[in-house]
Amino acid sequence: PRGAPLLAVVLVLGLHALVEGEKPSPCRCSRLTPHNRKNCGFPGITSEQCFDLGCCFDSSVAGVPWCFHPLPNQESEQCVMEVSARKNCGYPGISPEDCASRNCCFSNLIFEVPWCFFPQSVEDCHY
Numbered sequence: 001p002r003g004a005p006l007l008a009v010v011l012v013l014g015l016h017a018l019v020e021g022e023k024p025s026p027c028r029c030s031r032l033t034p035h036n037r038k039n040c041g042f043p044g045i046t047s048e049q050c051f052d053l054g055c056c057f058d059s060s061v062a063g064v065p066w067c068f069h070p071l072p073n074q075e076s077e078q079c080v081m082e083v084s085a086r087k088n089c090g091y092p093g094i095s096p097e098d099c100a101s102r103n104c105c106f107s108n109l110i111f112e113v114p115w116c117f118f119p120q121s122v123e124d125c126h127y
Contacts, residue, residue, distance in 0.1 A: 022054055027080040027125035028070035029056030036082065041067030078119030079105030090116030 040055035047057040050067035059066045074080045089104035099106040099116035108115045 023051040024054060024056055024070035025073075025077055025080070025125070027077045027122055028073065029058065029068075030125050031081050031085070031120075032056070032068070032071050033082065034058075034061040034064040037065045037068035039065040039067065040069045041065070074105065074107065076105065076119065077122045077125070079107070079117075081117075081120055083110055083113045085120070086114045086117035088114040088116070089118045090114070 040053055041050050045057075045067045047059075047067075050057040053067070054070075055067050056070045057067050071080050071082065089102055090099050094106075094116045096106045096108075102116070103119070104116050105119050106116050
């Protein structure tokens with residue numbers, strides 16, 4: 001009753017911390033080209049603080065954000081890549097099932113790009 005709104009806020013913040021506080025996978029960070037990075041931190045942020053926000057950290061490239069948002073998570077690490085890196089593995093209107101039968105990745109969230117695309121090896125992913 002009177003404490004219910006406060007409890008709801010605490011639960012939402014707790015869930016947010018669980019979701020956001022995980023260090024992103026190496027592919028979600030290393031496959032993002034530096035000029036496409038979107039800032040996730042503040043000047044002087046440490047790698048630990050950045051990872052605590054659920055973001056990527058890479059200080060090897062000057063003039064771009066060092067703490068940045070990762071690429072979107074995919075069902076498989078092999079499917080994590082920038083849209084521009086997708087190589088077509090299907091045909092217009094391919095179903096997720098037909099795409100999977102070709103051992104390819106499927107994502108129909110963005111128009112005018114291949115929805116069925118070849119996976120990439122995760123061996124090139126690193127922090």
